[in-house]
Amino acid sequence: MSHPTLEDVAARAGVSRALVSLVMRGSPKVGKERREAVLEAARELGYRPNVMARSLAAGRTGMVGLLADLHDPACAALHDGMAEAAARRSVRLLLVGGGGRPARERAALHQLLDLRPDGVLLANPRSSASDIERAAGTCPLAVVGRSPRSARLDGVTGDDAAAVELAVSHLAALGHRDIACLSLSPRPPASLRNAYAAAMRDAGLGDRPIARDLLAPPAPEDGGRAGAWRPSEPFSAAVAIGDATGAGALAALGRTGLRVPGDVSLVVVGDPPGAAAIGVTTVAPPPRELGRAAMELLLDRIGGERPEEGRRITVPPLVVGRPSTAPPA
Template identity: 70%
Template sequence: MSHPTLEDVAARAGVSRALVSLVMRGSPKVGKERREAVLKAARELGYRPNVMARGLAAGRTGIVGVLLGDLHEPVYAAIHDGLAAAAARRSVRVLLTTGGGRPARERAAVEQLLDLRPDGMVLAGPRIAAAEIERAAAGCPVAVVGRSLRSDRVDQVTGDDAAAVERAVARLVALGHRRVACLDAGPGSGRPARDALERAYRAAMEAAGLAPAVRPPGEPAGPWHGPGAPTAVLALGDSTGTAALAALYRAGLSVPGDVSLIVHGDPPGAAAAGVTTAAPPPRELGGLAMGALLDRIDAGTTAGGRRITVPPVVTERATTAPPRGTRG
């Protein structure tokens, strides 16, 4: 079944196609009675203006394509909320797709978005090669969330992950903890990211005059009871943080009675479970990326990308407390 056209609306309302076009554009040149007749006919037929065609004719579609790295990771849902809110404030529509965390799927998704000729694109957590992002940016303005590139044409919004780790360690030290173990982010985060986070942890511990202790992801290894056991844990990464809380409970520990826990990231259900987190607010990341992109679209240029770094926030909840024996 074909979609109703301007001609169909004109025939139903008994007016010309040109007059229907004026009504759909909101022209003040049409009288109230004829306008209402056209709108009534459009409603009865289920007519909707072709936004894509109208936008292409005007040189702007009013649509921004958004690629989310992996919908199974809750951080992307929060990033999307920020993107969507910023787009809505400026009357822009969002066309959403995902790459499922796989470069080949991302590559195909980006090509599909480009085929639809959006005004611009936001890539959140992309895993495709930097050269491919550059090629996409040659066709339309592009903003990237959560990844740093050597590019002067792509807007880049990243969180300060090293600062998040430093603030988490500093908060645990301020609570009185001296034995702070670190659970690394696991293979899913990528080796460079894991190394950078671990270096930040080691530096923060050494700056506090404390001995770092990195443990593998998953089931926390090593003694968790008795003298010398950690009194606090910093878990790196969303999935590691979720696993750490469950593993600490399985080890027979109370949190924060026996051991405090801070998660670097924003694991699923963190707020509901009362987990303390240290991370840049993902909603803010999305909002800033969309804002930077729309500013550049309005300026009519694909060059001059901005670099924005979002500082972390430590959100203290029920999993952190002073070490046992030091509480008043």
């Protein structure tokens, strides 16, 4: 089935091809009556402008690619922020799924680059730094959720250390004095450990090590019973670092019979899937804002409005208070 052409529209409207071209480009040189006649003919025929042909003539596609893990619940909000920023500057956004694995993501990135987009956004990429650097040599590129090392790349991230401090401050303001910090990692980054210690000192609560015993598997001497957990120190509130830790903390607290927030208040530094549905307080940068900032950086670079050095933006975290936190019993 052939697509209607400019010539078809011109014949239907009884005007020249050149005049149809002027109308499709939005030229002010065409009178209202003839413009409406051309647009009506285009609607009747189902004519749509050939964006790719127009792009070749202009030297740009007017399209930006987004490579993201479509299984990540935060992807939708990231996309919304990017789409809003793109629409304000009349840019189309093409979303491609990376699958969450380096090899699949690399293949998807190559397919996206084959379409010759004006730029590419990578959301929480799993690809190696060298793969991302090579892609940046093909077209302008910005990264969300990871701080790139290359001066050719723009990057937008959250501030995990600030989020930990904000979480502790939120619980302290509710009146909690025994606040544990939980992490699945055997050794969380020094920046997060230092942020937790600093927030505890600022709240006048002293130092306390980051705990893993809540999330560790049941000890053999407990017969493998899932509920056999004995914390090294009692606490009335906990800050869980990361989505996986937050999910693990909720499961472990449930197995032990501790009520949230009746016995323990819980804040997750991150935004795990289902947090809103089950009422978990979170501290994280708004994904929509991360997406908007990344798109604006990329479009500035595409438009030549930015110097060659990569720019870094940190989006501050926000506390979203939900029923998992309350004053101590």
